[in-house]
Amino acid sequence: MSRIIRNLGKWRLGRNDLENHVLDAFLSGRLDRRSFLRHGACVGLSVAAMAAAMKGFGFDPVTSALAQNGKPGGTIRIALIAPSGLIDPVTVADQYGLLVLQQVGDFLVLDGPDLVLKPMLATEWSPNEDGSVWTFKLRDDVKFHDGRKMTADDVVASIERLADPDNGSNALSAFKGVLSKGGTKKVDDHTVAFHLDAPNGNFPYYLSSDNYNAIILPADYSGNFEAEMNGTGPFKLEKYTPKVGATFVKNADYWGGAPLLDRVELSFYDDQQPQVLALLGGQVDVIQQVTVQGSQSLFNNPAVKIIQLPSNAHREIHMKCQSGPFADKRVRQAMALTLDRPRLVQGLFRGMGVVGNDSPFAPIFPSTDKTVEQRVKDIAKAKQLMADAGTSGFDVTFTTMQIQELPALASLIKNAAAEIGINVNLKIEDSGAYYGDAVPGKSDWLDSEFGMTDYGHRGIPNVFLTAPLKSDGTWNAANFKNAEYDKLVTDYVAALDLDAQKEVAGKIQRLLLDETPIIYPYFYDYLTATSPNVQGIQPTAMGQIFLEKATVG
Amino acid sequence: MSATSDGAEAATTSPPAPAPTMRKERTTLGILMRSPAFLIGAAIVLFWAFCAAFAPYFVPYDPLADDLLNTLAPPSAAHWFGTDQIGRDVFSRVLVGARDILTIAPLATLLGTVLGTIVGLVMGYFGGWVDAIVGRLIEVMLSLPLIIVALMVLVALGPSTPTVAVVVGLVFTPLVARTVRAAVLSERHLDYVPAAAVRGEGALHVMFVEILPNIWPPIIVETTVRLGYAIFTIASLSFLGFGVQPPSPDWGLAIAENYGVLVGGFWWTVVPATVATASLVVGVNLVAEGLQRAVAE
Numbered sequence: 001m002s003r004i005i006r007n008l009g010k011w012r013l014g015r016n017d018l019e020n021h022v023l024d025a026f027l028s029g030r031l032d033r034r035s036f037l038r039h040g041a042c043v044g045l046s047v048a049a050m051a052a053a054m055k056g057f058g059f060d061p062v063t064s065a066l067a068q069n070g071k072p073g074g075t076i077r078i079a080l081i082a083p084s085g086l087i088d089p090v091t092v093a094d095q096y097g098l099l100v101l102q103q104v105g106d107f108l109v110l111d112g113p114d115l116v117l118k119p120m121l122a123t124e125w126s127p128n129e130d131g132s133v134w135t136f137k138l139r140d141d142v143k144f145h146d147g148r149k150m151t152a153d154d155v156v157a158s159i160e161r162l163a164d165p166d167n168g169s170n171a172l173s174a175f176k177g178v179l180s181k182g183g184t185k186k187v188d189d190h191t192v193a194f195h196l197d198a199p200n201g202n203f204p205y206y207l208s209s210d211n212y213n214a215i216i217l218p219a220d221y222s223g224n225f226e227a228e229m230n231g232t233g234p235f236k237l238e239k240y241t242p243k244v245g246a247t248f249v250k251n252a253d254y255w256g257g258a259p260l261l262d263r264v265e266l267s268f269y270d271d272q273q274p275q276v277l278a279l280l281g282g283q284v285d286v287i288q289q290v291t292v293q294g295s296q297s298l299f300n301n302p303a304v305k306i307i308q309l310p311s312n313a314h315r316e317i318h319m320k321c322q323s324g325p326f327a328d329k330r331v332r333q334a335m336a337l338t339l340d341r342p343r344l345v346q347g348l349f350r351g352m353g354v355v356g357n358d359s360p361f362a363p364i365f366p367s368t369d370k371t372v373e374q375r376v377k378d379i380a381k382a383k384q385l386m387a388d389a390g391t392s393g394f395d396v397t398f399t400t401m402q403i404q405e406l407p408a409l410a411s412l413i414k415n416a417a418a419e420i421g422i423n424v425n426l427k428i429e430d431s432g433a434y435y436g437d438a439v440p441g442k443s444d445w446l447d448s449e450f451g452m453t454d455y456g457h458r459g460i461p462n463v464f465l466t467a468p469l470k471s472d473g474t475w476n477a478a479n480f481k482n483a484e485y486d487k488l489v490t491d492y493v494a495a496l497d498l499d500a501q502k503e504v505a506g507k508i509q510r511l512l513l514d515e516t517p518i519i520y521p522y523f524y525d526y527l528t529a530t531s532p533n534v535q536g537i538q539p540t541a542m543g544q545i546f547l548e549k550a551t552v553g
Numbered sequence: 554m555s556a557t558s559d560g561a562e563a564a565t566t567s568p569p570a571p572a573p574t575m576r577k578e579r580t581t582l583g584i585l586m587r588s589p590a591f592l593i594g595a596a597i598v599l600f601w602a603f604c605a606a607f608a609p610y611f612v613p614y615d616p617l618a619d620d621l622l623n624t625l626a627p628p629s630a631a632h633w634f635g636t637d638q639i640g641r642d643v644f645s646r647v648l649v650g651a652r653d654i655l656t657i658a659p660l661a662t663l664l665g666t667v668l669g670t671i672v673g674l675v676m677g678y679f680g681g682w683v684d685a686i687v688g689r690l691i692e693v694m695l696s697l698p699l700i701i702v703a704l705m706v707l708v709a710l711g712p713s714t715p716t717v718a719v720v721v722g723l724v725f726t727p728l729v730a731r732t733v734r735a736a737v738l739s740e741r742h743l744d745y746v747p748a749a750a751v752r753g754e755g756a757l758h759v760m761f762v763e764i765l766p767n768i769w770p771p772i773i774v775e776t777t778v779r780l781g782y783a784i785f786t787i788a789s790l791s792f793l794g795f796g797v798q799p800p801s802p803d804w805g806l807a808i809a810e811n812y813g814v815l816v817g818g819f820w821w822t823v824v825p826a827t828v829a830t831a832s833l834v835v836g837v838n839l840v841a842e843g844l845q846r847a848v849a850e
Contacts, residue, residue, distance in 0.1 A: 273812070293814065296817030297818065343621040347621025407810065411639060412621070412639055415617060415618065415619055425798075428799055429712070429794075433711070
């Protein structure tokens with residue numbers, strides 16, 4: 001015991017208040033091991049420091065998740081859907097384009113599958129007192145593929161490029177209200193400071209692999225990424241053919257050590273079925289993502305490994321709050337009460353997911369308040385709410401997209417709604433028609449009074465909390481306007497401390513459960529399929545696949 | 554001489570006796586009733602028409618009712634054709650699934666036939682520059698693949714059941730028009746046409762009262778052939794997501810919804826709808842072939 005106390009004292013020396021606070025929370029049992037790692041990493045504690053702390057106090061050290069016993073060399077062949085649009089780090093907006101970016105580029109920070117931040121091009125980071133300025137220290141041994149050294153100038157230029165509204169970057173949706181043009185400043189050759197629009201307790205996530213556009217490019221990036229792909233990543237471009245695929249060779253000078261593989265081959269497909277057949281036929285080694293609907297033949301198949309990652313990817317079923325049949329919150333609550341969520345997860349995902357509780361706080365987020373009561377199917381209560389709202393039912397059109405399980409879920413929602421007298425007509429269209437121009441008046445997504453949209457995984461819930469739900473949110477299909485909610489979200493985003501985040505999260509969860517602008521039926525797992533001879537690949541629920549330690553054969 | 558005249562007399566006098574029966578057997582209906590192809594085709598079409606009309610009243614399950622704890626169940630005594638991805642009974646869905654296609658396809662065909670007949674009559678009757686201009690326009694339309702034209706219009710207008718019927722009907726119009734025009738051309742030089750004109754009848758009267766009744770047979774054959782194509786086209790559009798909307802048990806839609814699980818070995822989610830579509834198209838084509846032969850004779 002005395003040894004532990006001695007270790008504790010030694011460890012605390014040289015740590016700031018915030019870091020010591022995280023340690024206190026961990027020791028007192030308020031943070032579990034995973035949350036300690038995750039939150040500690042966010043405020044700038046290095047994984048090594050936390051491992052030392054845990055070891056010193058009798059916990060298991062952080063071990064590499066990847067056991068190595070494959071042969072180096074060879075080519076790994078990965079199947080994915082063809083990216084839409086140009087491959088340009090500024091504008092890539094889908095999980096297919098980001099897989100290409102990530103082979104040749106690195107982020108400042110890596111958000112791993114456990115949502116714990118790990119150093120990448122940045123070695124450490126720390127906030128000022130209120131979390132409005134974050135300072136990142138950079139590695140000094142990083143070279144671009146053309147041989148030049150990476151410095152703070154490149155980092156400033158890369159992030160400014162994303163924050164500049166003129167460039168129309170996909171990252172603007174995340175940076176809005178967080179980091180503006182001019183906020184990124186060089187301190188010295190290997191230090192960069194980010195001056196934020198408002199205090200933000202989770203800012204490192206915005207510069208991590210979570211923000212997949214944020215790979216670091218040379219300051220003089222020409223804009224023609226497809227031809228050069230000059231990044232700092234573990235693989236260098238060999239050949240890129242739009243709509244067909246890309247090949248990469250290993251970067252022997254990689255700062256993290258040369259990758260084990262010689263080559264990476266990405267093949268683009270139009271659909272999931274040919275990818276499944278290609279994997280079963282031995283033409284590819286990995287499928288980036290498989291859905292339960294399209295890959296039944298891969299489950300329980302000894303010739304296939306499924307890597308299952310918990311994620312917070314989900315579907316948002318919005319109901320217009322300002323007008324129409326759902327304007328009364330009791331009707332929205334009634335609709336939410338018709339869904340049998342555990343059955344949805346079982347039937348649509350073979351159980352590979354978790355139920356949602358009508359807020360974006362998925363169980364995977366450490367800040368989620370798990371004491372909030374789970375909403376369960378209750379037709380009697382739903383009927384009572386409908387009666388209280390003075391309606392016995394109505395006709396409404398439900399609009400959504402022709403992707404993955406959405407049409408199936410739409411049919412299930414129709415059946416569920418019928419139980420309380422709501423007659424739902426389905427309008428299932430292709431995703432281009434659904435999103436339209438993504439502005440009110442020109443988008444079925446934002447204009448439909450009842451509809452469903454897919455949301456991919458994020459390291460933190462901030463985007464889920466702001467864009468689709470804040471009064472001025474640009475993706476607010478539910479037209480949800482609630483001043484109290486807006487205030488709570490601002491508090492949540494600014495909170496540096498996990499306890500504070502959790503407290504606000506609980507309030508947000510209860511408010512959303514009561515208002516129910518959006519139904520969150522479930523959060524489904526991210527599934528990657530590989531052949532059995534593939535080892536050491538590290539997918540993330542964002543869609544990245546880290547291959548530095550991968551082997552095949 | 555007498556032998557010759559006897560023979561000639563026999564030749565001229567003997568036919569009257571069997572003539573009535575011959576004439577009776579030579580009626581179109583008579584020929585059809587003796588055509589196995591037509592009978593088989595008609596039986597298939599009638600079976601599906603019966604399902605379209607009455608299946609909802611006798612199928613074992615509600616075709617829309619889901620059962621998430623019994624998804625993708627293989628065929629069994631409880632579910633003869635198994636269940637689909639959200640646990641719906643495939644057997645019930647296939648029988649009821651005839652309803653949409655057998656509503657939309659005939660409507661589309663009717664529309665195409667009516668419009669095509671009007672255009673064809675005008676082209677054939679007036680000839681000259683009217684025929685030349687409309688003829689070139691039709692050639693332009695026919696140079697584009699039918700399904701692509703239909704897709705473009707549906708993308709622009711958004712899919713809905715009436716839209717699909719109208720679009721497919723319009724796409725078929727030039728095809729029918731071409732056939733009708735050819736039939737009109739073979740009629741318009743016959744004596745009764747100028748005779749009507751001499752009587753002072755207007756163009757509309759000559760086209761629709763004089764010519765149209767004489768070109769019914771090719772129009773009926775064309776209509777039946779088009780019906781087969783309409784079924785196929787509409788099923789394709791549903792498969793591509795531009796036809797009937799979920800949760801309809803429509804066949805094309807069912808194939809689209811479930812073909813993804815086919816490689817997983819869940820054949821029963823797709824095969825029944827496929828066989829149903831194929832059988833209906835074959836049935837209609839057999840009927841068309843029977844009609845064609847009957848008209849030709």
